[in-house]
Amino acid sequence: MLRLLITRPIAEPVLAQARRLFDVTLHTGGKLSEAECAAALAEYDCILPTLGDQFTARAFAGDLRCRMIGNFGVGYNHIDTDAAARAGVIVSNTPDVLTDATADIAMTLLLATARRAGEGERMVRSGRWGGFDVKGLLGTHVTGKTLGIVGMGRIGQAIAARGYHGFNMKVVFHNRSPKVTRVPALQLESLHHVMAEADFVVVATPGGTATTKLIDAAAIAAMKPSGIFVNISRGEVVDETALIDALEQGRIAGAGLDVYENEPHVPERLRALENCVLLPHLGSATQETRQAMAQMALDNIIAFSEGRDPPQRVT
Missing domain, CATH: 3.40.50.720 (NAD(P)-binding Rossmann-like Domain)
Incomplete structure (x- = not known):
């Protein structure tokens, strides 16, 4: 045996x-x-x-x-x-078996960050909520916005379908090779074009040496000040320090993360940010x-x- x-x-x-x-x-x-x-x-x-x-x-x-x-x-x-x-x-x-669960987590993070759900839940739990406020915790509308996907493999395609069918989003993407998509989506000529065009950027690439620090300071700098960044791929795909700098300085609106560069270590600077939704690598956790x-x-x-x-x- x-x-x-x-x-x-x-x-x-x-x-x-x-x-x-x-x-x-x-x-x-x-x-x-x-x-x-x-x-x-x-x-x-x-x-x-x-x-x-x-x-x-x-x-x-x-x-x-x-x-x-x-x-x-x-x-x-x-x-x-x-x-x-x-x-x-x-x-x-x-x-294949984790495609839908991981795509669902991407949308969870996108929505939670856009609508400031993490901040709102912390407010309620702490007893600081004073009731309905016309200007309280105003977030970002999702429906009809532009979704940028980095890595259009199985998970990227599933995220695109959710954005397109569920939220009427325009989909643009970056992929290392030409890709035919199941929903209408535009493959842009460079990563930076996707980062600049999208209201929401979701990273769904594989890990490994080919994608390490793919999302670097320059890529983050290409995003809109109102842009929201989501990573459900691998932590090392993103320059974590550069992302934290951009969030602290308000150069992007927020981020939703399920993975980290040195898991399970999450930097204190990242944990201190209100404009960031942090999950403990729940991508396939059903x-x-x-x-x-x-x-x-x-x-x-x-x-x-x-x-x-x-x-x-x-x-």
Whole structure:
């Protein structure tokens, strides 16, 4: 029986299935360090990890027993896939199943930031609300505005559909390659054009070296002073310091964030801002989605164990 390490607690039905098929070790001590990842690669036949586990190039440098990593999550920038391929380790991910849940969180952040819902809830909870005020907490209208999307993959397309059909928004976008969209949308010639044109910018790119600090100080500076920025991709895609500077100085109206550069650390300067809605990486956090993600990750590992090519293989 193959030895399988699962690095976080997953949905009980999926965990029970895994235990029937494999010799399972469930790690409950939080994200794995580089040294712990190296040890796991040497000790287990298969690993089911997730965001935060540090499968770096050095982790793959030793004498490895592991031949399959079934990642829990569509993003796998915490795994050095080039090093995995050189070491003969297959890597898979979990696309599609979290698209709608993540797109919903993007719209949650967009609406909450535009309508100053975070500020309003804090006001009510603190007892500071004095009743209806004609000029109190005036926000930004959403319907009919321009939605800019950075990264028009599955999640970007789902966000575009919500903006177009649900809020009658004009959609513009930036993508590294030409993209045909399911709803009317205009692909602009550069990232900065999208940042300048949009009333709301939503970042939905993959993580990794190709997109690290893609949203830098210059990109943020291109936004309208009334613009609202939303990130549901990966924290490292954004120059966090530059974003905080722009929010503090009022150079953009607000931001809604579900991801951060050094999770779970969120800078005090960011937490102090009233014009920012902050969520604890809830993109895929529905019971249905998380179970589907776990099932897909396990299904890939099962396929490998049966000598089949994992359906969601990325290396």
